[in-house]
Amino acid sequence: MKRRQLLKAAASIPLLSRMEWLRLADARAEHGTSNQAFSRVRPGDATWPSEESWTKLGHAVEGRLIQVNSPVSACREAPDSPACHEVFKALRNPYYIGDHAGLTQTSGWVGAWTSRPSVYAVAARKTADVVAAVNFARENKLRLVVKGGGHSYQGTSCAPDSLLVWTREMNAISLHEAFVGQGCEKAQPPQPAVSVGAGARWLAAYEAVTTRRGRYVQGGGCTTVGVAGLIQSGGFGSFSKKYGLAAAGLLEAEVVTADGVARIANACTNPDLFWGLKGGGGGTLGVVTRVTLRTRELPSFFGAVFGKITAASEAAFRELISRAITLYSSQLLNPHWGEQMRFGPGNELEIAMLFQDLNQRQAEEVWRPIREWLDASKRDFTIVNPIKVVAGPARLFWSPAILKTFSPNAIVMDDRPNAPASNFYWAGDRDQVGQVLYAYRSAWLPVSLLKEKDRPRLVDALFRSTRHWQMSLHFNKGLAGAPAEEIAAARDTAMNPAVLDAFALAICAGGGPPAFPGFKGHEPDQTLAHRAAGAVAKSMGELLKLIDQPGSYVSESDFFEPKWWQSFWGTNYPRLAAVKKKYDPDGLFFVHHGVGSEAWSADGFTRVGSGQGP
Numbered sequence: 001m002k003r004r005q006l007l008k009a010a011a012s013i014p015l016l017s018r019m020e021w022l023r024l025a026d027a028r029a030e031h032g033t034s035n036q037a038f039s040r041v042r043p044g045d046a047t048w049p050s051e052e053s054w055t056k057l058g059h060a061v062e063g064r065l066i067q068v069n070s071p072v073s074a075c076r077e078a079p080d081s082p083a084c085h086e087v088f089k090a091l092r093n094p095y096y097i098g099d100h101a102g103l104t105q106t107s108g109w110v111g112a113w114t115s116r117p118s119v120y121a122v123a124a125r126k127t128a129d130v131v132a133a134v135n136f137a138r139e140n141k142l143r144l145v146v147k148g149g150g151h152s153y154q155g156t157s158c159a160p161d162s163l164l165v166w167t168r169e170m171n172a173i174s175l176h177e178a179f180v181g182q183g184c185e186k187a188q189p190p191q192p193a194v195s196v197g198a199g200a201r202w203l204a205a206y207e208a209v210t211t212r213r214g215r216y217v218q219g220g221g222c223t224t225v226g227v228a229g230l231i232q233s234g235g236f237g238s239f240s241k242k243y244g245l246a247a248a249g250l251l252e253a254e255v256v257t258a259d260g261v262a263r264i265a266n267a268c269t270n271p272d273l274f275w276g277l278k279g280g281g282g283g284t285l286g287v288v289t290r291v292t293l294r295t296r297e298l299p300s301f302f303g304a305v306f307g308k309i310t311a312a313s314e315a316a317f318r319e320l321i322s323r324a325i326t327l328y329s330s331q332l333l334n335p336h337w338g339e340q341m342r343f344g345p346g347n348e349l350e351i352a353m354l355f356q357d358l359n360q361r362q363a364e365e366v367w368r369p370i371r372e373w374l375d376a377s378k379r380d381f382t383i384v385n386p387i388k389v390v391a392g393p394a395r396l397f398w399s400p401a402i403l404k405t406f407s408p409n410a411i412v413m414d415d416r417p418n419a420p421a422s423n424f425y426w427a428g429d430r431d432q433v434g435q436v437l438y439a440y441r442s443a444w445l446p447v448s449l450l451k452e453k454d455r456p457r458l459v460d461a462l463f464r465s466t467r468h469w470q471m472s473l474h475f476n477k478g479l480a481g482a483p484a485e486e487i488a489a490a491r492d493t494a495m496n497p498a499v500l501d502a503f504a505l506a507i508c509a510g511g512g513p514p515a516f517p518g519f520k521g522h523e524p525d526q527t528l529a530h531r532a533a534g535a536v537a538k539s540m541g542e543l544l545k546l547i548d549q550p551g552s553y554v555s556e557s558d559f560f561e562p563k564w565w566q567s568f569w570g571t572n573y574p575r576l577a578a579v580k581k582k583y584d585p586d587g588l589f590f591v592h593h594g595v596g597s598e599a600w601s602a603d604g605f606t607r608v609g610s611g612q613g614p
């Protein structure tokens with residue numbers, strides 16, 4: 001990027017200092033990323049690796065090189081066959097999807113991307129497999145892609161014509177009583193921790209740490225999300241208002257960088273890489289093979305509050321929104337409470353909150369006033385599902401046996417024959433399994449909007465947003481109200497600092513069942529998609545009017561996010577770009593709207609100089 005262009009860009013991005021942007025430009029110029037012709041190789045190109053080269057790679061990874069096929073491809077020729085129907089049925093099971101190299105948890109996004117398999121995958125079991133794959137991709141100019149749990153909404157863990165590093169089988173878990181990071185012997189006291197293979201699902205980590213050991217590790221809410229992907233996103237779980245970002249709990253990672261070296265990254269060894277991994281976005285700095293996370297004391301109780309209410313008129317709905325927001329600011333904006341309230345068309349409020357460290361009686365007390373008010377206002381409201389509070393021993397929260405007995409509707413089991421009995425996912429995530437997205441927008445809402453004088457504006461904007469689409473407030477995905485030490489730990493990550501004083505992440509999204517363009521009978525519904533995208537944009541637009549510098553969570557955001565570098569990382573982007581330049585100077589690791597992606601074509605195959613980014 002030329003200096004003049006850069007100054008223009010800097011002027012339009014007030015949050016980043018001019019100096020920071022100039023440093024970024026100098027870094028680019030020094031490395032010579034501008035206008036260099038460089039294209040990666042595709043099958044059919046003269047320089048695509050020979051059969052012999054692939055065979056050699058296969059030997060190097062002890063047979064774990066596989067040709068990737070998507071089970072969906074069977075439907076191209078025979079869309080009405082029973083086999084094809086079976087595949088589409090199976091695409092509603094996240095464990096089935098997760099066990100296929102050629103599938104991802106989102107089947108695509110209309111107008112953005114479609115899930116398509118790589119040509120080959122290294123189904124890595126150990127670090128040496130990853131090293132071999134990274135070296136092979138670099139030496140042969142291949143498009144490299146990394147997949148763990150496959151939950152990327154933005155399609156960043158799949159790419160046609162690529163080599164995939166698939167970490168699914170790198171899922172060992174071990175607990176430590178007194179962990180000290182390599183090189184940190186003099187700097188850090190030993191602490192309880194858990195080491196988890198990059199491809200493990202969060203459910204496995206919770207089983208090991210909470211169900212079996214009676215401790216807590218901060219991870220994600222969805223049980224089938226991959227551990228390393230979430231950590232690199234920043235990562236929120238239901239109880240993040242108490243325990244902070246998942247990334248902030250990272251003590252150490254092992255990472256294979258673009259030069260094929262397996263490095264340790266922690267606060268004492270490669271601290272810049274360590275910082276970048278904490279929220280800098282997956283698939284950009286290297287392949288993480290293992291993470292070590294701090295574990296905490298488990299509270300006595302976890303619990304949930306559910307309910308659904310509809311208002312008989314718009315005026316009553318405004319009042320309901322106002323009561324809900326007032327309840328949130330006065331009683332729920334603290335480390336006890338997380339998860340969601342959803343405000344929807346049809347004047348509907350859905351409550352799906354989780355809490356920690358309160359017993360049943362204490363939690364009931366918090367909700368008593370709003371219940372009493374609703375009971376006294378029967379003419380204005382229909383209680384579709386009464387507000388119900390349930391608390392139980394925290395240690396049993398992820399125990400499928402207990403959930404099946406006491407809360408069978410809250411979970412869905414992996415229904416494949418011979419599936420491990422422990423495989424379950426939350427029923428609340430069911431609609432997202434295998435879905436094709438029509439639209440997805442998110443924005444952090446500053447806590448200042450909860451001030452008494454600003455609350456009416458927030459209530460009004462929420463009401464107006466629901467005239468178009470459902471708006472969900474994910475309270476656990478903003479750190480305002482969290483303990484000071486968790487906010488300080490989050491400040492030391494690469495995430496957009498907007499997360500620190502946000503009380504919630506507002507998410508507005510729409511999608512349909514699994515669908516793939518060109519597959520007769522299984523095509524995405526373009527009309528619905530178009531309508532949903534328009535309505536979601538209008539709905540989020542109402543909230544965006546309230547925010548000066550909107551920030552968005554990299555992993556739960558719009559594929560078409562305009563100033564993505566600013567939205568996802570804010571003032572941290574130049575520092576992240578410098579880390580990228582140091583550890584991946586030639587851009588081996590590319591993901592859509594990832595750090596450094598502005599230097600590449602949309603498919604990650606061609607270097608386009610300075611790109612369209614900052």
Ligand SMILES: Cc1cc2nc3c(=O)[nH]c(=O)nc-3n(C[C@H](O)[C@H](O)[C@H](O)COP(=O)(O)OP(=O)(O)OC[C@H]3O[C@@H](n4cnc5c(N)ncnc54)[C@H](O)[C@@H]3O)c2cc1C
Binds near residue numbers: 145147228230237591
């Ligand atoms: C149904 C659903 C529920 C979700 N719930 C939550 C939630 O509760 N909280 C939350 O914070 N987020 C949530 N997310 C977002 C999710 O955390 C991110 O998409 C996360 O990055 C997924 O990680 P993954 O390994 O499952 O996905 P993948 O698609 O496999 O990976 C995501 C990104 O990380 C990269 N990556 C994966 N593994 C590695 C590795 N070992 N080394 C380097 N790069 C790697 C991939 O290349 C890709 O770019 C949810 C997503 C879905 C679809």
